[in-house]
Amino acid sequence: MTTVHPRTALSINVNKVALVRNTRHLGIPSVTRAALLCLQAGAQGITVHPRPDARHIRAGDVHEIAELLKQWPQAEFNIEGNPTQNLMDFIRQVRPSQATFVPDSEDQFTSDHGWSFPQDADRLLPLIAECRALGVRVSLFMDPVPAQMAGARAVGADRVELYTEPYAAAWGTPEQGAQLRRYVGAAQAALDAGLGINAGHDLNQDNLADFVAAVPGLLEVSIGHAFVADALELGYEDAVRAYQRCIDQGMSERAI
Numbered sequence: 367m368t369t370v371h372p373r374t375a376l377s378i379n380v381n382k383v384a385l386v387r388n389t390r391h392l393g394i395p396s397v398t399r400a401a402l403l404c405l406q407a408g409a410q411g412i413t414v415h416p417r418p419d420a421r422h423i424r425a426g427d428v429h430e431i432a433e434l435l436k437q438w439p440q441a442e443f444n445i446e447g448n449p450t451q452n453l454m455d456f457i458r459q460v461r462p463s464q465a466t467f468v469p470d471s472e473d474q475f476t477s478d479h480g481w482s483f484p485q486d487a488d489r490l491l492p493l494i495a496e497c498r499a500l501g502v503r504v505s506l507f508m509d510p511v512p513a514q515m516a517g518a519r520a521v522g523a524d525r526v527e528l529y530t531e532p533y534a535a536a537w538g539t540p541e542q543g544a545q546l547r548r549y550v551g552a553a554q555a556a557l558d559a560g561l562g563i564n565a566g567h568d569l570n571q572d573n574l575a576d577f578v579a580a581v582p583g584l585l586e587v588s589i590g591h592a593f594v595a596d597a598l599e600l601g602y603e604d605a606v607r608a609y610q611r612c613i614d615q616g617m618s619e620r621a622i
């Protein structure tokens with residue numbers, strides 16, 4: 367049976383623009399202008415992760431980008447965070463296209479693991495139900511473990527976001543193929559459970575096309591750290607186009 371491969375959307379995470387902005391009281395580089403330039407260059411969405419310590423994305427950024435996106439109805443706004451911390455206030459106030467639940471502690475260096483089922487089910491169920499009642503799609507940040515996907519669906523998630531750091535770390539090494547097969551298996555299990563598939567963390571211009579080509583049903587990649595590093599060299603417009611080319615290359619190589 368031929369697997370239908372949707373076009374993978376590119377959502378730009380602007381956390382690291384905010385990180386640089388926060389090192390002076392000058393308001394530059396503008397986070398909202400970065401989002402605008404990425405949208406103008408063809409990005410299909412913007413992602414932010416307003417952590418409780420506001421180390422990068424602040425509440426004002428969330429509301430300014432929400433206002434900007436009212437002018438871009440075809441683009442998506444993805445707000446990430448831990449729903450047992452500060453995320454739900456943003457979801458209630460902004461009602462973004464998507465909420466991505468991430469099980470980070472408040473002082474975590476960066477996101478480095480997904481949810482676990484059945485352990486996390488009881489506390490996620492009502493929060494997912496609230497988001498969906500608000501018309502907000504819910505994606506759960508997950509490790510690429512096939513056996514976990516049914517649990518994600520059982521708590522009402524619409525999608526999972528596969529945590530891709532292990533794949534990124536293996537890319538270009540002899541472990542690349544084995545890691546990629548883990549993600550293909552997890553994605554197929556997610557599809558079988560009725561979930562949509564997103565992915566993110568440490569994706570870059572080197573490893574993106576291989577991932578897009580291999581992983582079935584990939585709806586969205588959210589990319590920030592490597593993108594901002596590339597944008598410092600190329601500018602936002604050329605960096606978006608470079609990442610779109612990687613996605614297009616992966617799409618062209620997808621097995622029919």
Ligand SMILES: CC(=O)[C@@H](O)[C@H](O)COP(=O)(O)O
Pocket residue numbers: 379381382414415417446468475476477507566567588590
């Ligand atoms: C959930 C995830 O993998 C990233 O979206 C996360 O936003 C990275 O956070 P930092 O930018 O704070 O490292």
Ligand SMILES: NCC(=O)COP(=O)(O)O
Pocket residue numbers: 379413446527565566567568569588589590591592593
């Ligand atoms: N969900 C992943 C994301 O938004 C960006 O992750 P990264 O590219 O900054 O590692």
